[in-house]
Amino acid sequence: MSEQERDPLAEEPKPESEANPSEPAASDVSAASDEYPAAHEHDEHDHDVLADVAESSDPMETKDLLHVDFFEGTWMRISAVVIAVFFIAVVISAFAVGFQLPGVYERIDPTTLYDEGSPWADPGLRELAPGKYELYIRAQIWSFTPNIVRVPAGSEVTFYVTSADVQHGFKLQDTNINMMILPGQVNTLTAKFKNPGTYDFVCHEYCGQLHHTMYGQLIVEPEQVAETEGETD
Numbered sequence: 001m002s003e004q005e006r007d008p009l010a011e012e013p014k015p016e017s018e019a020n021p022s023e024p025a026a027s028d029v030s031a032a033s034d035e036y037p038a039a040h041e042h043d044e045h046d047h048d049v050l051a052d053v054a055e056s057s058d059p060m061e062t063k064d065l066l067h068v069d070f071f072e073g074t075w076m077r078i079s080a081v082v083i084a085v086f087f088i089a090v091v092i093s094a095f096a097v098g099f100q101l102p103g104v105y106e107r108i109d110p111t112t113l114y115d116e117g118s119p120w121a122d123p124g125l126r127e128l129a130p131g132k133y134e135l136y137i138r139a140q141i142w143s144f145t146p147n148i149v150r151v152p153a154g155s156e157v158t159f160y161v162t163s164a165d166v167q168h169g170f171k172l173q174d175t176n177i178n179m180m181i182l183p184g185q186v187n188t189l190t191a192k193f194k195n196p197g198t199y200d201f202v203c204h205e206y207c208g209q210l211h212h213t214m215y216g217q218l219i220v221e222p223e224q225v226a227e228t229e230g231e232t233d
């Protein structure tokens, strides 16, 4: 067996290998690589490839691999600055300016909106605390209920909206209240109204033939008027 294995390589058998035919296999292999130029050369070639790879991990080579073009580097820095600016803008708008995403308050079966005891059967304004209100607005083709709401200036109003039929929209002019009204879902947003004025709200999601007639008004009364009304009562 060992004779057969060695034969193809042993074209020029040396006297030593013939002298020790019963040498262990391990020393045979080392002897072969030492004795036969072809095998030895092959080993050296392998070593050369490894040396090439080792050379490429040389610090100078690495520097070349990571070379960043001047313009590429410039755009990378500009991109990093833009991302940082956007991140700061998001943090400021969320915590200082009070931007909010419309939140999904709850899921609701739209066929139960008119059921007795449902807050949607008779939606409207409820005062939770002085100057703090919740306002339920039900949308249906092609109206809002209620469509005229009055609150005193300085009020904080939390809007809850849902639809009895199709998809509508709720956009309160001159505020950042802007949300979808979806059947089966109650959406909510909160806003504070410091200044008296009239804020129109419109359906801004096409909902059929009379979509354009779907609107209402939130009227913020001057605080003094509200107080006067309170005194005269």
Ligand code: CUA
Binding pocket: 141, 142, 167, 168, 169, 203, 204, 205, 206, 207, 208, 211, 212, 214
């Ligand atoms: Cu409702 Cu458009």
